[in-house]
Amino acid sequence: MSVDVTGVDRETLVRPIQTFTKRYLAALAVAFGLIGVWLFFYVQQLQHGLIVTNLADWGSGGGVPWGLYIGAFIWWVGIAHGGIILSAAVRLLGMDTYQPVARLAELLTIAALTCAGVFILIHVGRPDRLVTSVLPAWPTRVQWSPLMWDVTVITAYFVLTATYLALTIRYDVHRLRDRLPNVLEPVYRVITVGYTEKEDQVVERMVWWIAFAIIIMAPLLLHGGVIPWLFSLLPSMAGWHGGVQGPSFLSIALTSAVSGIIIISAAFRYAYGWDELIPDTVFQGLAKWLGFFSLIFLWLQLQQVITGIFAAPTTLQHATEVKIATPLYWVAIGLVALAMLYAFATSLRPELYDIRVLVGMSVAVLFGTLAEKVLFVVEGLQHAHFDLYAGVPGAYIPSPVEISAVLGTVGIVVLFFLVVSKVIPVVELHAIEDHEEVDA
Amino acid sequence: MSTDDESMYATPDEEHRRLLEETGYDADLGMEMARDAQKVSAGDLSEVEFYRRYHDRILEEFDVDDREVDLPDPDEVDSGDVNAIDRIEGAFEGIGETLRGVDGDESESRRSVMKKGAAAAALGLGGLGSAGATTGGDDGAAGAGGGDDGEGTRWGMTINLNNCDGCLACMVACDQEHNLSEGANWMYVFAFEDEGQGEQENFLPRTCQHCTDSPCTKVCPVGARHTREEDGLVLTDYDICIGCRYCEVSCPYGVNYFQWGEPDVPESEIDDDHQIDDRGRWVGSRPPEGVMGKCTFCVDRQDGQMGEEKVGTTACEEACTMDAIHFGDLNDPESPPNQHLEEYRSGQENDLEEFPNRKEHTVSTFKLMEERGTEPNVQFIGNEPSPHAEQVEGPVAYEDMGITDNRKEVLDRGADGGEEA
Amino acid sequence: MTPLAASAVAALASGPAAVPLASSPEYTLPFVGPGTYLIFGIVLLPVYAMVAAWFIGDPSDRFANLLGLGYLAGLTTVLWGSLFVATIIIGVVFF
Numbered sequence: 001m002s003v004d005v006t007g008v009d010r011e012t013l014v015r016p017i018q019t020f021t022k023r024y025l026a027a028l029a030v031a032f033g034l035i036g037v038w039l040f041f042y043v044q045q046l047q048h049g050l051i052v053t054n055l056a057d058w059g060s061g062g063g064v065p066w067g068l069y070i071g072a073f074i075w076w077v078g079i080a081h082g083g084i085i086l087s088a089a090v091r092l093l094g095m096d097t098y099q100p101v102a103r104l105a106e107l108l109t110i111a112a113l114t115c116a117g118v119f120i121l122i123h124v125g126r127p128d129r130l131v132t133s134v135l136p137a138w139p140t141r142v143q144w145s146p147l148m149w150d151v152t153v154i155t156a157y158f159v160l161t162a163t164y165l166a167l168t169i170r171y172d173v174h175r176l177r178d179r180l181p182n183v184l185e186p187v188y189r190v191i192t193v194g195y196t197e198k199e200d201q202v203v204e205r206m207v208w209w210i211a212f213a214i215i216i217m218a219p220l221l222l223h224g225g226v227i228p229w230l231f232s233l234l235p236s237m238a239g240w241h242g243g244v245q246g247p248s249f250l251s252i253a254l255t256s257a258v259s260g261i262i263i264i265s266a267a268f269r270y271a272y273g274w275d276e277l278i279p280d281t282v283f284q285g286l287a288k289w290l291g292f293f294s295l296i297f298l299w300l301q302l303q304q305v306i307t308g309i310f311a312a313p314t315t316l317q318h319a320t321e322v323k324i325a326t327p328l329y330w331v332a333i334g335l336v337a338l339a340m341l342y343a344f345a346t347s348l349r350p351e352l353y354d355i356r357v358l359v360g361m362s363v364a365v366l367f368g369t370l371a372e373k374v375l376f377v378v379e380g381l382q383h384a385h386f387d388l389y390a391g392v393p394g395a396y397i398p399s400p401v402e403i404s405a406v407l408g409t410v411g412i413v414v415l416f417f418l419v420v421s422k423v424i425p426v427v428e429l430h431a432i433e434d435h436e437e438v439d440a
Numbered sequence: 441m442s443t444d445d446e447s448m449y450a451t452p453d454e455e456h457r458r459l460l461e462e463t464g465y466d467a468d469l470g471m472e473m474a475r476d477a478q479k480v481s482a483g484d485l486s487e488v489e490f491y492r493r494y495h496d497r498i499l500e501e502f503d504v505d506d507r508e509v510d511l512p513d514p515d516e517v518d519s520g521d522v523n524a525i526d527r528i529e530g531a532f533e534g535i536g537e538t539l540r541g542v543d544g545d546e547s548e549s550r551r552s553v554m555k556k557g558a559a560a561a562a563l564g565l566g567g568l569g570s571a572g573a574t575t576g577g578d579d580g581a582a583g584a585g586g587g588d589d590g591e592g593t594r595w596g597m598t599i600n601l602n603n604c605d606g607c608l609a610c611m612v613a614c615d616q617e618h619n620l621s622e623g624a625n626w627m628y629v630f631a632f633e634d635e636g637q638g639e640q641e642n643f644l645p646r647t648c649q650h651c652t653d654s655p656c657t658k659v660c661p662v663g664a665r666h667t668r669e670e671d672g673l674v675l676t677d678y679d680i681c682i683g684c685r686y687c688e689v690s691c692p693y694g695v696n697y698f699q700w701g702e703p704d705v706p707e708s709e710i711d712d713d714h715q716i717d718d719r720g721r722w723v724g725s726r727p728p729e730g731v732m733g734k735c736t737f738c739v740d741r742q743d744g745q746m747g748e749e750k751v752g753t754t755a756c757e758e759a760c761t762m763d764a765i766h767f768g769d770l771n772d773p774e775s776p777p778n779q780h781l782e783e784y785r786s787g788q789e790n791d792l793e794e795f796p797n798r799k800e801h802t803v804s805t806f807k808l809m810e811e812r813g814t815e816p817n818v819q820f821i822g823n824e825p826s827p828h829a830e831q832v833e834g835p836v837a838y839e840d841m842g843i844t845d846n847r848k849e850v851l852d853r854g855a856d857g858g859e860e861a
Numbered sequence: 862m863t864p865l866a867a868s869a870v871a872a873l874a875s876g877p878a879a880v881p882l883a884s885s886p887e888y889t890l891p892f893v894g895p896g897t898y899l900i901f902g903i904v905l906l907p908v909y910a911m912v913a914a915w916f917i918g919d920p921s922d923r924f925a926n927l928l929g930l931g932y933l934a935g936l937t938t939v940l941w942g943s944l945f946v947a948t949i950i951i952g953v954v955f956f
Contacts, residue, residue: 046955048855049729050683051701059694060628061847065685117944125683125698125730128952131945133662133682140663143894147661147686152900156908158940163932167925194924202922206929209914213907221904235655235812236692314827386692386809388630388644390831391846658894730956 005100008277008432014179015272016421023271024418031415038408041401042122050125054399062391064381066123068398071374072406073119074227076112077154078253078369079260081223083109083161084214085289086261091211097285099431100278101265106165107426108264111416113158115409120151122405146233149226157218164210167203170195172429184423191424224250231380239319239380244303251297255336256369258290259362264417266359268426277427283355284346290365291343294336301333319383322393326379328371335368370406374398593671594817595737596650596770597757598777600784601822603764604643606631606834608841613759615843617738618714619705619726623847624697626735627756631834634826641832644825645765647756648695648735649808649816650674656687656696665732668717671769672817673737675723678715681731688732692812696734697847699727701855713745737767752776770817777819781805784821 011018045052056063086105089095121127134151142148170192173180180188228249231240262283269278308320323329339361346353382393420426606629614620614627630644654674656665664681667674676687688696703726714725717739724740727733741750752775757765768775785801792798806824807816838845915926 044855046951049701050698051851051855053700054852056700056848056851057624057688057694057697059696060625060845061623061697061851063848063851065688065696065698121944121947123684125685125700125732126681126956128948128956129662129680129682130948131941132948133664133680135941137662137680141661142900143896144658145661145686145896146659147684149896149900149904151661153904155937155940156905159933159936160908162936163929166932166936167929194928199922199925202920202925205918205920206915206925209911209918213911216907217904225904230686234659234690235814236690381689384692384694385812386694387827388632388825388829388831389694391848392694394848 005277005279006432010176010179010429010432012272012274012277013425013427013429013432014176015274016268016426017180017423019272027414028418031411031418034407034411035415038404038411041404042408045122045401046127052399052401054397054402056394058381058384058392058394059389060391062389062394064378064394064396066377066381067396068374068402069119069123069405071377072370072409073116073123074249074373074377075256075366075370076116076119076409077227078223078249078256078373079366080109080112080116080157080257081219081253082112082257082261083107084211084218085254085257087164087211088215091208092215097281100427101261101282101286102431103165103168103428104264104268104426105261106161107417107420108260108413109161110158110165111413112260113154113161114416115412116154117158118409118412119405146226146229150230153217153222153226157214157222160210160214160217164207164214166191167207167210168428169424170203171200172425175429176425187423219250219253223253231377236384236386237319237380238313238315238385239323239376239383241316242304242307244300244307248297248300248304251293251300252369252372255290255293255297256366258286258293259339259365259369262286262290262362263359263366266355267417268421269355274427277432280353280355283358284350284353287343287346287353287358290362291340291347294340294343294365297336298333298340315383315385315387318387319379322383323375323379326375329375332368332371332375335364339365339368592771594652594770595671595673595742595767596777596817597647597737597754597768597819598766598781599645599818599820600764600766600780601642601644601820603762604629604645604760605762606641606643606836607762608834608836608838608843609759609761610645610756610765611838611843612841613755614735617755618724618736619703619710620697620733621699621701621704621726621850623844623850624699624726624733625843625845625847626695626697626733628695629834630825630831632825632829632831634823634829641834642823642825642829643834644820645756646693646695646808647818648674648737649693649814649818650735650737652815652817654814655690655692655812659686659690661686668719668739670718671742673739673742675717675721675736675739676727676732676734678722678727678731678733681727683730683732685732692809692814696732698732699729700851702729703727714740718743718745781819781821 041052053067053069054063055065055067055069058065083106086098086102089098090102121130124130126133134148138148138152142152173188174192174195174197177188177192224246228245231237232242232245234240265278265282265286268274305320305324308316309324312320342352342357342361346358378396379393382396384392417426608629611625611627611629615625618626620626626647628646630646631641632644633639634642650673652667652672654665654667657667657674660666661684662680662682664677664679665674665687666677683698685696685698688698705726707728710725715722717723724736738746738750738754740746741753741755744751752768754765754767757767763780766776766780768777768779770777772778781803785803788802790798790800790802792800803821804823805819805821807819808824810816844850912930915921915929
């Protein structure tokens with residue numbers, strides 16, 4: 001199964017750093033454009049307050065106080081799981097097939113977590129207090145507030161992933177230094193501070209342990225833990241309750257994470273002619289993962305629907321009935337189901353595999369998971385246990401301000417990759433050179 | 441948490457022994473009982489066994505044993521074993537009072553009774569329900585009508601739905617007193633029809649429930665939403681709140697109103713007396729933009745900043761001409777909420793001659809969604825809305841009173857035509 | 862004195878009855894809420910294991926280990942520091 005890409009030379013690896021094309025500039029313009037649109041709207045929000053969104057009070061107000069911002073926050077954290085999936089596959093399980101896209105996935109983690117952070121910032125009414133209120137309160141509030149657990153675990157996740165990258169990048173930068181631009185010399189000097197080839201084995205062991213720590217913390221305790229707990233621990237909303245939320249959130253995270261990796265990897269392969277460096281085998285393998293995670297996603301949705309409609313408490317039953325009566329829910333489910341069917345079909349009949357279709361499916365999955373997450377947040381809020389309010393459920397359609405934030409964060413991810421790929425090799429040297437050579 | 445491990449139960453220390461000895465009664469007995477009371481509290485010892493174990497010795501020491509082991513009236517006390525201790529404590533107090541010959545001096549606050557230390561063992565037991573109650577509230581006294589539990593002040597309400605006629609005067613008064621933005625109905629009156637009641641309208645005025653075990657204070661990441669220790673008020677510190685709205689989604693009652701845009705009434709028009717409480721924290725009146733607001737039980741009044749005569753009153757209570765809203769200290773048996781409930785009950789006695797097992801009155805009381813475990817400090821007299829209850833238009837339209845029901849309509853007008861309008 | 866003593870006994874006595882995971886009025890005291898056990902006892906366990914393994918296992922290198930720790934501490938500081946700067950700017954310009 002594993003395809004040997006060790007024949008690829010170092011020139012290919014640093015191709016993104018050494019080229020500068022019009023297409024790159026165009027991509028840069030698109031990224032800045034997306035960010036610009038969002039900033040335009042966000043400045044309005046800062047000037048006038050969250051009234052410029054379509055959020056409102058639940059209760060007599062008949063609105064939803066949490067909406068697209070929170071849904072997108074969860075979605076980005078979910079996409080961030082790509083990094084650990086691939087790193088774990090490579091470092092912990094020895095699945096070297098995925099080595100060529102491991103660092104791209106790790107970078108995606110950093111970028112996606114940044115976007116999640118951006119959504120926290122723009123979600124709150126007083127972003128100026130985000131640090132001055134949160135940090136002093138941490139020692140006492142982390143005991144209680146699930147939001148504080150969340151902040152803690154996401155910080156840890158970000159820091160561990162960044163440390164992982166910072167440690168592994170030293171090897172590559174040191175060896176590829178002669179092919180890297182001199183203008184960035186100070187950056188490289190900082191990155192490789194104190195580097196000696198003796199540390200390679202030590203660092204290899206250290207990052208194994210980082211991968212180990214993240215693989216337990218991020219999927220199980222972050223997306224299968226503190227994020228679903230943000231909702232399922234509350235006494236107020238029927239649609240949010242239940243232990244199934246942990247596994248369910250995790251399945252959505254993994255599904256969207258694999259989709260994210262497929263899109264990013266395919267983009268780099270396309271842009272830099274990396275057909276040899278990132279061979280079809282990688283994508284066919286990722287397609288199987290996508291199919292498998294989608295299957296679990298759908299299975300957990302089935303769990304929720306069937307327990308919610310058979311003989312559930314009235315409020316949960318109501319919430320579930322409304323959920324399955326919502327067309328957008330079935331669009332989300334349909335898109336994921338379609339991707340699953342395609343993924344499994346390509347394993348049965350390899351001739352059906354086409355990377356363009358796979359990327360299209362991945363985009364569809366990301367749309368579906370975003371829709372599902374926003375629906376989860378919004379519909380959960382519209383079916384409170386206390387259902388005397390005539391105004392509840394109300395209606396919620398994200399405002400342009402809110403939608404622009406999703407575009408803006410996509411822009412941030414694009415910009416991040418455009419910049420980072422000019423500075424460091426986004427594919428590990430290990431991918432093209434044998435480990436024996438590495439460890440020697 | 442239940443276990444047989446003796447070490448789990450704290451042994452009262454020498455300090456407490458000394459206190460017990462000062463009472464002149466059997467300190468050993470007090471110490472032993474305090475210890476076993478913890479077991480009852482933890483569910484490791486049945487009340488009946490607790491009663492049996494000490495009955496003879498109590499008789500010997502006090503000549504009476506009027507501890508009660510009867511299961512309480514479910515309307516009187518919450519289920520949950522914490523109340524076992526409350527009842528034991530009550531019994532101890534009873535012993536002390538019997539011995540002292542202090543007969544039902546009801547104006548005497550519980551704290552002063554305790555200070556007399558008639559049965560100091562009761563001290564040890566008395567606090568069980570309110571252990572470490574930084575909230576100032578006493579979870580043991582959460583049951584409707586519990587009027588003599590807990591220490592200090594615990595502000596709360598008894599709202600008699602049978603008296604409410606849906607005039608919305610309370611909403612208007614609240615709106616004006618706290619300078620609320622349009623649609624931020626800290627006090628909100630439901631008119632609703634319920635199953636099997638035909639066209640008959642019921643009303644339910646809804647404030648913040650100022651829960652003793654409030655989800656909103658638990659989930660707040662920055663401690664802005666907090667329970668004030670001195671009197672159990674659940675307040676928002678406008679200086680700290682980051683506006684994440686987690687309190688709002690965690691509240692089962694939907695009492696929170698975020699300040700989505702510029703408030704209708706600018707800061708310059710509001711006195712500090714309304715806004716800054718006796719601890720110097722900004723918790724009163726409407727919130728500034730970007731932070732959360734909700735009913736404060738008129739914290740400015742309770743702190744005496746509106747004059748001594750306003751302490752123990754709220755704007756909505758004052759505006760209510762139907763005698764529906766009764767605000768006061770739930771820990772004080774003489775307070776309006778407790779007094780009203782007692783009077784109302786005594787006016788609706790049950791036929792105990794024919795049906796001796798019935799409770800003494802026919803009055804139905806409830807707390808909103810008590811099963812959520814929030815321990816609200818607002819109790820209602822009347823019928824609880826069923827899951828099939830539906831909100832309907834009341835006799836008085838919100839618009840006619842110059843208030844807005846659905847805030848979404850206001851917010852949809854946006855920043856320009858919205859909150860200033 | 863007496864009420865103090867009473868609440869002290871009360872606090873002692875309430876120990877077994879209060880299940881901090883479910884509900885407790887003692888939430889302002891440190892180390893009582895579920896987060897204490899969850900975050901420090903469970904969630905961060907893998908991180909403790911990781912750091913311990915760095916120093917205890919073999920091959921190990923003092924410089925690399927300290928570099929790793931430096932990254933952990935430094936990146937946390939950079940993350941919150943840059944957020945702090947961003948919030949200050951937002952605060953000055955818009956609030």
